[in-house]
Amino acid sequence: MVLATNQISFTDEELPPEGRGHTLPMHIIVRCKDMIISKVLIDNGSTLNVCLISTIEQLNMDTSLIRPYTMIIRAFDGTLLEVQGEIELTIGVNPRFFVVIFQVIKVDSLYNMLLGRPWLHSAGAVASTLHRRLKYPFEDQMITVMAEKP
Template structure:
């Protein structure tokens, strides 16, 4: 049984407008993609023309807020890029971007807050992006046909491990902290 402190939301990191965007909430319970106004400013889009939107957003507390408008953002999630239409809201939040069912369904992504991963298929490769605490991504090479789904999760299936952690120019690559499980798995594969 999980303790309440173990009920974690699924946060990932993405790239947008050439910048690393941390604390992107993947929320299967949201019917909208939401971008706080502060995030647009951080990304350098404060001059962006917002498309008018008649969308009214209802929060958890039942309060209604009108959207400032809509904006299209190009997000790089792992090795893939996605165009995401977001409602721009002016409020403070714990996330920099909330990605809901519109993107999840359009991309065919499967989020799991329990396992702290996000999976989707791009160019016949299964991409697994782990939550922000972990900077590993697994790319399974193989077909995406339904008949081959079992092969993708087989313990004998070959996986390439690549890092999706970004290091700034002033940090040495040696300072990157990879999860111990990722290091063990890489050593085993090399052996």
């Protein structure tokens, strides 16, 4: 017999009004440097956490904080992009704060940041794009973060 505690699960009652047929992206809102950042894409298919250079500029951060980091990545459309560097940022995904290493890229995008598997795994978070929810354990509670409304 196997007993599970602190398990993360999703139920049909948590499905969004659009039901199972939606293909909406999973965007959440985070806090960084006392600013709200919307359109943070949750992507469990990504091996990187990504922050756009334009987002860093909107945060009025000193770009000298971007450490050199050489890497070529393949974007969603198949094009190759050079990573501008990496930066460590503290982000709040209520109620918890996380220190995240982001690869910085310069590209036009529909999102401001991307949280991929590195963040999901370190946070112990599980995302359900079907349910448009993210769940992670924190202080003996299960935190549920809802996706932004489309």
